[in-house]
Amino acid sequence: MRYRITHSTEYTYAELVTLCHNEVHLTPRAVPGQRLTQHSLEVHPAAAIVSRRDDFFGNPVSYFAVQSVHPQLLVTARSEVECDPGREEAHARSCIGWEAAGARMRADASAAGLDARQYMLESPMGSATPEIAAYAAESFVAGTSLVAAVSDLTNRIHRDFTYQPGATTVATPLAEVFACRRGVCQDFAHLAIACLRSVGLAGRYVSGYIETLPPPDKAKLVGADASHAWFSVYDPEAGWLAFDPTNDQIPLERYITTAWGREYSDVTPIKGIIFGGGASHTVQVAVDVERLD
16 A cells, blocks of 8 residues: 655744744654655755754654744655555464563563563653553453453543543643543553553554545545554564554554654654744644555
8 A cells, every 4th residue: 555645734923933943753664564665844934954863762853944034834744655454463463461461571681672661661641640550450351361451441442532632732631631531642542551551561652644534425635634643562472563542443554654652742743942933823734645556
């Protein structure tokens, strides 16, 4: 499956901005089953400095600085990727119990095991309260397989929490999300990760895109797609296994991975510092995930 992703972000400032420094996670990763074949980043006004690197987690990152005075900033990333079917095979290969998975990971001195261990630690957006830990315990029953327990947790989050854009912001504490039982994909990914960590498992936040399909006999609206977030759990035998609690499914070939980290703050699509701009600004985001096959 081949996809073209166009991700545009436009900032409009209350006053002129004289200088800005920005970091973006908008380049899809090269991962098993996914290949990046083309990528470009366009900035208007034109950036005076552009550089690229891999961050601590191995995600491709672009940095740019605009040094001319501007009332607006438009950033557009265009990517083409190829996604293979059959990603669910890793889940089928997993047969380890969740308790054994945690114990083996804590004793695993391999490079993969040591890397996974950092995702067991609490992070600001992925910390479990006693109430969240109790919620997790309902799925992680003694003797249950890792895939069965995480699948049950994914299903319960999808069932118990309402997807409601605008109900939360990136600054909403996870405890508040849990109490009000509503949020968006990043909230549900953070909740699942906190649950995993509360029982001694490694949970990783994954950022990317999902191809959305229009209703029957309807044309797909331009810009109607959006960034998406899900999570992965570490199996010492099968590797990282992905789950999507927002849609209660396993991410397959319609999912495009951009970056992963401990939480959203590690993989923010765009973040930066501006000089000027006044007391406020508005942001408009448009995403298109277009199937090329």
